[in-house]
Amino acid sequence: MTSEPIFTSGFPLGSSAGLVAAFEWLGKPYRLTRVDMLGEMRTDAYKRLNGRVETPVLITGEGRVLTETMAIALWLEARDTERRISFEPGTPEADRMHQYIAFLNTGFTGAFTPLWVALEAEEATEQERETLRKFGRDFVAKRHEQLEAMIGDSSAYLIGDKPTLADAVFAGVARWVDFHKAVDPNDYPRILALRQRIEADPAFRFAVAVEDGRPAIGSGAMKGLVPLADVLRETSSALAA
Ligand SMILES: N[C@@H](CCC(=O)N[C@@H](CS)C(=O)NCC(=O)O)C(=O)O
Structure with missing residues (x-):
């Protein structure tokens, strides 16, 4: 039996917001579950959903759990038969979109890691x-220059x-x-204009x-907010079955 896929909306400031926008642009039925990344995400139940304790996570209509932004973006691309947020695989545009997604999800996103660590490392000295x-500011500046x-x-x-999956991945993190x-941000006018758009x-x-x-x-494609506790209960019983 299939039902609407469920996607995480991680807060505060989750990168998943970008792919939520992509679900909206795609227009096919889906549901959301809000994940408090500073709270519920740290529980054992969530660790069974994603052992790396991260968002985003997608639960497909068949109940499969899919993690990692790039894997979820590719899942959306395969679902996008009308090419609303992607391009025909094999075309130069599709290749370029994949190139952007890869850069954004690795180099660009990763550049922020030292800044998050500086904030969260409890043991660190001033x-x-x-x-x-x-290090983080220099790295983010370098990746901004490259993206610009x-x-x-x-x-x-x-x-x-038109906005595509690449723009979605960009917006969640930028x-x-x-x-x-x-x-x-004024030092990078193209990035700023894209963000504002x-x-x-x-x-x-x-x-x-x-x-x-x-x-x-929203567009009407989002069919309901599911409490994370329900998602965790249903996925763990599906995994146990
Ligand atoms: N490689 C993962 C990384 C995802 C990621 O960095 N997620 C962040 C939130 S946007 C997270 O959950 N961080 C864990 C934390 O904050 O402890 C992906 O691309 O999906």
């Missing part, structure tokens, strides 16, 4: 924290004139610069509202 912060150079002047989104004050998009606004626990009206 001097160690400052070293991490400096990759983005052309000729299209509204990363590839062409906003972290504000929280960490890692770089001056996506952050004003109803799909991304919906994703952020769900993340914040605010009432939200």
Whole structure:
């Protein structure tokens, strides 16, 4: 038996917000479950869902658990038969979209790690924290320079004139610069313009509202918010069966 897939909305500031926007743009029925990354995510029950204790996680309509942003993006791409948020596999546009997703999910996202560690490492001295912060800011600046150079002047989104999975992966993470004050966004005008375009998009606004626990009206594709406890109970009994 199949039902709507369930995707995580990790908060605060989860990268999953980008893929929530992608679900909205795709327009096929799905559900969401909010995951408090500082709370419920740390429980043993969640560790059975994702042993690496991270969001995002997707539970497919068949009850399979799929983790990792890139794997979930590829799952969405395979579902996108009308090519609303992706391109025909094998085309130059599809290859370029994969290239962007890979860069964004590795180099670009990873550059923020020292900044998160500086914030969360309870044992660290102030001097160690400052070293991490400096390393993180330099690394984020370097990845911004690289992304700024990759983005052309000729299209509204990363590839062409519609938002795709690459823009979704970008938007979930790009906003972290504000929280960490890692770089001056005005130094990267193409990145800033892209962020502003996506952050004003109803799909991304919906994703952020769900993340914040605010009432939200989306495209209608989101068929319900499922409490995480229900998701954990159902997936653990499915895994045990
Ligand atoms: N490789 C994973 C990384 C995902 C990731 O970094 N998730 C963050 C939130 S956006 C997380 O859950 N971090 C764990 C923590 O905050 O302790 C992916 O691409 O899905």
